[in-house]
Amino acid sequence: MPGSHTIVIVGGGAAGIATAASLLKRRSGLDIAIIEPADTHAYQPGWTMVGGGIFKPEVTRRSMASVMPKAVTWIRQAAKSFQPEANEVTLEGGSIVRYEALVVAPGIRLAWEKIEGLEDTLGKNGVTSNYRYDLAPYTWELVQKLRSGRAIFTQPPMxxxxxxxxxxxxxxxCDHWLRAGVLRDIDVEFCNAGGVLFGVADYVPALMGYIEKYGVDLSLGHTLVSxxxxxxxAVFMTDExxxxxxxxxxxxxxxxxAPQFLSDSPLAAESGFTDVDQHTLRHNRYDNVYGLGDAGSMPNAKTAAAVRKQSPVVAVNVLQQLDGHGPRAGYDGYGSCPLTVERGKIVLAEFGYGGKLMPSFPEWIIDGTKPQRLSWMLKADVLPWIYWNGMLKGREWLAGPGGLIAQ
Structure with missing residues (x-):
């Protein structure tokens, strides 16, 4: 219920739930409230697999009630504004929630409207996206039906x-089309707004091998505008x-x-995201405010794997704050992109700030720079289980205390 709570968390996605669970594992009985209007919670990394015909969409989504920690007060409304000078969050309904410590984790907003004509045609006319639960199955439907023609895949600016x-x-x-014997009749183009195929150079050779294998036309500096x-x-903007x-x-x-209510607030950096120190994840101006997940200003890859490492750091530092001490935990920028290059093989990209490679396993077990079967098993079988049964329950497997300055 609205009112006053020791810790208020804005957002019931991966970052918000994992942080609440990590806090409660360290100190049971904490008075924590989570502000989250949604009634479902999604394992979003699974949507790529839905679009590839590997997962059924239902396995990627559960009720919010089933993942919400039992000891937490769930405020089923949306946040409207922040008043950090008064230690308050105002809800859409107008009521105010007060806090001693605030964790900002509302995620990132998909700005479909920035591409002219897109919203009117999503889910029909051959236009799809794995970035939405209801559209990922349409991706697989299109892939199965396409026997010839042109398939374009886009990537916007970071x-x-x-x-x-x-x-x-x-x-x-492409892997499906190759197996079906129709890839030679399909022109595949990857239109990437950026200037490189992938931001960490060590993984590019393996990925370029698949670009060549599938005969993909790689068009860099192409931003979809309508x-x-x-x-x-489709119309793209290029340098020409x-x-x-x-x-x-x-x-x-x-x-x-960034969500509008965040970018309009005193908590926002120039980018619109929560203005936090990239290591301690504490706000740069308000000592009792922390931010993590996709809404944070940190220059890391915005992935669920990053959240898995960030949530224990925030949990430790929030408790330090409540006890009258400065932060003692640090996040090293870790993120992971398991790149599904074919059915059954993955290039397991794991890296931290500055593109530093940060493999979770010795090279003799998994060499992340090469496509491997074991990486696929990790992505398809292990990581979803760890997400639902570990990360969201405060069990920090494959996560902590890595990146902590001290425990």
Whole structure:
């Protein structure tokens, strides 16, 4: 219920739930409230697998009530504004929630509207996206039906969540077409707004091997600006001006921005995201405010794996704050992009700040720079189980105390 709580967490996604669970594991009996209006919780990394025909969509979603820690007060409303000088959050309904410590984790907003014509044609006319629960099955439907023509996969400017997902969709689609014997009749193009295939150079050679294997036309510096669904035409902005492409299938990844109520608030950095120290995850101006997950200003890859490492850091430092001490835990920028390059093999990209490689396993077990079967087993079988049964319950397997300055 609205009122006063020791710790208030804005957001019931991976970051919010995992942080609450980590806090309660360290100190049971804490008075924690989570502000979250949604009634379902999704394992979003699974949507790539849905779009590739590997997972059923239902396995990626559960009721919010089933993942919400039992000891937490669940405020089923949306946050509207922050008043950090008064230690208050105002809800959409107008009521006020007060806190001693605040954790900001509302996620990132998919800005579909920034691409002209896109919202009118999503889910039809061959236009799809694995970035939405209800559209990922349509991706698989299109992949199965396409026997010839042109398939375009797009990637917008950074930041986006799971920077590998745009090309994961492409690789799994190409693998299916190759196995079905129709890839030679399909022109595949990857239109990436960025200037490189992947931001960490060590993984590029393996990925380029698959670009060549599948015969993908790699178009860098191409930003999708409009879609005409009925005409099946997409327009991209390049350094040379606008170019148009006809398509039979178009997989779109939308531009992504901070939620408006956050970017309009005193907590926002210039980017619109929560202005936090990239190591302690404490706000740069308000000592009792912390931020993590996709809404944080840290220059890390926005992935669930990053949240798995960040939530114990925030839990330790929030408790330090409540006890009158400074932060003692640090996040090292770890993120992971398991790049599904074919059905049964993954390039397991794991890296931290500055693109430093941060493998979880010795090279003789998993060499993350090469496509491997064991990495696929980790992605398909192990990580979803760890997410639901570990991370969301405060069990910090494969997570802590890595990155902590001290315990």
């Amino acid at each position: 930041p986006i969540k799971c920077a590998g997902a745009p090309q994961k969709a492409m690789y799994l689609s 879609v005409d669904g009925p005409a099946q035409e 001006g606008e170019v148009s492409r006809e398509f039979d299938m178009l997989h779109v990844v939308p531009p992504q921005v």
